[in-house]
Amino acid sequence: MVLRLVMILVALTSHSFLYGDTSDASLNRAKIMYEKKVSEARKQLLAAYDKAIRKYTSRGEISRANQLRGERKEFLSKGIIPPSGSVVSLVKSLDATFVVSGTGYQVEEFSNGLKAFSNRNYKLDDIPRKFAGWRFTQKNGGDYADMKVNVTSDGFIYAAIQAESLKEAAKKMTGWILDQDAFFSYTSKKKERMVIVKRRFKAGDVFKVDQLGWTGTILLIPPMK
Known part of the structure; x- marks a missing residue:
């Protein structure tokens, strides 16, 4: 009887140990796989940041490059992942990609409450939601800016002009x-309206x-794809 009880106890103990060990092994493999995937994703994200920072620096878009450096630093120190689309976006878009070069402007964030012109305190206002996360070519109001655009993929390019300039645009901006x-709009005394073409x-x-x-004519720049 005692022998039988011992045999049953051994069997139960072996059964529990066997299944417990299998479960732990499976769990450990899952943990290792997870850590490996996280490590790979982390390396890819940092590499994407480095590539984007080099690109914007070479274009002279220093404010955007510095913004990405800040995001990268926060990710390294706090592990905070930036919103999707700030570095890489997998969403297909009808917007063209392009490179703008020239003088008399700088690229800034296109958001309500930010300066519309470098030499005025007028603020951007009433920006449509569809342009959230975009940037624009900020220039001095009343001054000329030289801009040349090289299109790198098919799609629409957006620009903004003063509503009062629509007649002139019809003659000079063929196809827009x-x-x-x-x-x-921007917060001048008259709250001038800008139209997007x-x-x-x-x-x-x-x-x-x-x-x-x-x-002048302002180029609107979509988030990097």
């Missing part, structure tokens, strides 16, 4: 059309941006 219900381009197209009116 109004973006439906898209406008914004767009035109489809193909990869390889190159064009100069006609500067119209006191505000």
Whole structure:
């Protein structure tokens, strides 16, 4: 009887040990796999940051490069992952990608409450939600800016002009059309309205941006894809 009880106890103990060991082994393998995937993703994200920072620095877009450096530093120190789309976006888009070069402007964040012009305290206002996360070519109000655009992928390019310049735009900006219900303003005494226009381009197209009116023509730059 005692022998039988001992045999049963040994069997139960062996059974529990066997299944417990298998469960732990499976769990450990899952942990190792998870840590490996996290490590690989971390390396890829840091590499993407480094590549983007080099690109924006080479373009002279220092404010954007510094912004990405700050995000990278926060990720390294706190492990905070930036919002998707700030570095890499996998969402297909109808927007073209392009490189803008020239003088008399700088690229800044296109958000309500930020300066519309380098030499004025007028603030951007009423920006449509569809342009959240975009940037723009900020220039001095009343001054000329020289902008050349090299299109790198097919799609629409967006620009903004003063509403008062629409007649002039119809003559000089051939092919550009109004973006439906898209406008914004800046906080001058008259709260001047800016209208957003767009035109489809193909990869390889190159064009100069006609500067119209006191505000000039502002290019709107989508988040990096």
